[in-house]
Amino acid sequence: MARERAFINATIHTVDARDTVAEAILIRDERIALVGTTQQVLAAAGQSCVIADAAGKTIVPGFIDPHYHLGYAMLEPVSVDCAIRPGDTIDDVLEAISRATRELPPGQWMRGFGFSPWALPGEREPSLAELDEAAPNNPFFLQDESCHRGWANSAALAEVGIDEYSPQPWGGTVVKDHAGRPTGALLEAAVNPLQTRSWLDMASADWEATRALLTRKMRELAGLGITGLCDAAVTPDIADFYARADREGSFLFTVQQLHTADDFFGKQDPRRPDFVQRVHERESDRLRSGTMKIFADPGFPDGPLISCSHGGVHSHRGNSWYSAAEVKEIVRTADSLGIRTAIHAMGNWAVDAVLDSYEAVRRGDLTSEGLMRIEHAFVSAPQTQGPRMAELGVDLVAMPGLIHHTGPAFDAGWRGEFRDELTVIPIRSLIDAGVRVSFASDGPTGPVAPAHLMWGAVTRASLTGQPIDPHEAVTAAQALRCSTINAAHAADRGDEAGSLEAGKRANLAVLDRDILRCAPDEIREMLVLETVVDGRTIFECDEAPRPAVLG
Numbered sequence: 029m030a031r032e033r034a035f036i037n038a039t040i041h042t043v044d045a046r047d048t049v050a051e052a053i054l055i056r057d058e059r060i061a062l063v064g065t066t067q068q069v070l071a072a073a074g075q076s077c078v079i080a081d082a083a084g085k086t087i088v089p090g091f092i093d094p095h096y097h098l099g100y101a102m103l104e105p106v107s108v109d110c111a112i113r114p115g116d117t118i119d120d121v122l123e124a125i126s127r128a129t130r131e132l133p134p135g136q137w138m139r140g141f142g143f144s145p146w147a148l149p150g151e152r153e154p155s156l157a158e159l160d161e162a163a164p165n166n167p168f169f170l171q172d173e174s175c176h177r178g179w180a181n182s183a184a185l186a187e188v189g190i191d192e193y194s195p196q197p198w199g200g201t202v203v204k205d206h207a208g209r210p211t212g213a214l215l216e217a218a219v220n221p222l223q224t225r226s227w228l229d230m231a232s233a234d235w236e237a238t239r240a241l242l243t244r245k246m247r248e249l250a251g252l253g254i255t256g257l258c259d260a261a262v263t264p265d266i267a268d269f270y271a272r273a274d275r276e277g278s279f280l281f282t283v284q285q286l287h288t289a290d291d292f293f294g295k296q297d298p299r300r301p302d303f304v305q306r307v308h309e310r311e312s313d314r315l316r317s318g319t320m321k322i323f324a325d326p327g328f329p330d331g332p333l334i335s336c337s338h339g340g341v342h343s344h345r346g347n348s349w350y351s352a353a354e355v356k357e358i359v360r361t362a363d364s365l366g367i368r369t370a371i372h373a374m375g376n377w378a379v380d381a382v383l384d385s386y387e388a389v390r391r392g393d394l395t396s397e398g399l400m401r402i403e404h405a406f407v408s409a410p411q412t413q414g415p416r417m418a419e420l421g422v423d424l425v426a427m428p429g430l431i432h433h434t435g436p437a438f439d440a441g442w443r444g445e446f447r448d449e450l451t452v453i454p455i456r457s458l459i460d461a462g463v464r465v466s467f468a469s470d471g472p473t474g475p476v477a478p479a480h481l482m483w484g485a486v487t488r489a490s491l492t493g494q495p496i497d498p499h500e501a502v503t504a505a506q507a508l509r510c511s512t513i514n515a516a517h518a519a520d521r522g523d524e525a526g527s528l529e530a531g532k533r534a535n536l537a538v539l540d541r542d543i544l545r546c547a548p549d550e551i552r553e554m555l556v557l558e559t560v561v562d563g564r565t566i567f568e569c570d571e572a573p574r575p576a577v578l579g
């Protein structure tokens with residue numbers, strides 16, 4: 029017999045095509061059976077239905093984060109938190125590293141996360157000598173909060189074979205001093221061996237412990253109302269780990285893998301049989317595959333790929349990982365193999381190059397219908413790029429959670445003098461142009477809570493007190509759409525998740541407030557009371573009152 033449960037007397041934002049607001053929802057096994065009035069649901073419910081009176085609480089579709097780094101974020105509890113708090117100096121960071129590594133067996137790897145030199149006076153980076161002193165007996169790798177650079181101590185550099193004779197790697201820089209010796213700082217693809225080695229060492233030591241870390245992180249995300257995500261950089265090692273974890277039933281909700289090359293920032297070649305096999309194999313209900321990730325423009329050392337002219341001044345700056353022809357060839361090859369693509373592009377020039385590639389594939393002999401995503405578009409030109417994206421049916425995965433903290437740096441540092449030509453994290457103008465925009469956290473790079481992402485998109489508030497491009501603000505209803513149904517489409521799950529409609533999976537979040545009616549600043553304070561995935565509660569808040577169970 030079917031297992032039934034229902035929520036009645038709620039404010040339900042269904043996020044269906046007409047933004048219907050309903051009162052009650054009936055769930056049969058893992059699917060939604062009916063959305064309607066309390067009366068309709070009570071009439072349709074069977075004898076054994078478990079009915080919860082939501083007493084006016086708000087219910088929304090479970091949030092989906094289409095760009096998150098689960099495979100790395102899950103290691104946070106066993107890594108050193110190196111985020112900078114007000115008043116911190118480099119000594120506080122070094123002291124934290126020293127405390128965390130002191131008790132470790134010699135030779136065991138340790139990672140630090142969340143570090144941001146820009147938050148320290150003088151943009152202070154740790155030196156090799158400082159890291160050696162803080163972690164004398166262990167390979168240590170400190171990651172920048174952007175994940176696009178890092179700092180290693182001498183033991184870590186030695187473990188991966190980086191020394192004064194090392195050539196510069198494809199797509200990255202091993203920073204060296206005037207004598208040619210590595211300083212410990214590594215930019216972009218130069219972090220690859222450190223990422224891969226430290227991950228393997230920390231994640232493969234104890235299977236059960238690592239599996240528990242995965243479950244713990246997913247439970248934490250469920251507490252934010254998240255019921256699905258895309259891991260935006262799945263390496264072969266992470267794919268192997270996920271496959272085994274999935275076989276053992278460790279996934280609380282569905283994860284879509286965006287497959288990178290051999291390493292986080294590795295050079296992608298979709299013709300490689302082992303890559304094609306990895307992308308096409310191992311699909312299950314909870315662990316999805318079929319999408320490839322590549323990076324178009326790096327952030328370091330010169331910022332994203334920007335091309336602009338204004339008042340007779342032409343500026344082309346930044347670098348690219350691939351030539352435009354290479355991007356086109358990668359997208360074409362992937363598409364011909366039935367592989368979807370998600371391409372990281374930050375600056376307007378990179379976005380143009382990606383759009384050219386997508387256009388060639390959509391309009392060329394393949395006329396592909398497949399999902400094509402652009403990630404970020406941090407500093408871009410929505411007035412020309414929005415209509416192109418809309419026409420080509422390209423999904424934009426935006427990161428409004430970064431507006432508050434990183435927005436001012438994108439504004440002053442990256443956009444600079446092209447204030448009239450370029451927009452920082454455009455959203456509203458793209459939606460108006462007809463682009464399907466979804467919201468992602470890029471966590472652990474940015475704040476992870478969907479409440480924070482929606483608040484950022486609605487207020488455009490920044491830490492300077494000045495909103496960033498306030499004309500790009502969206503309504504709360506638009507923000508909810510971007511974090512639910514649009515995100516489901518970006519995860520290629522629009523037909524089964526992202527809205528509350530009969531026949532879809534029963535994935536929902538019960539909230540302590542109506543985020544479509546509260547003051548914009550209160551969206552950020554939103555508390556998730558209960559999270560349901562496939563009809564089952566995977567999170568309940570023990571701090572706040574939750575719906576009373578009636579029957």
Ligand SMILES: [Zn+2]
Binds near residue numbers: 095
């Ligand atoms: Zn990312």
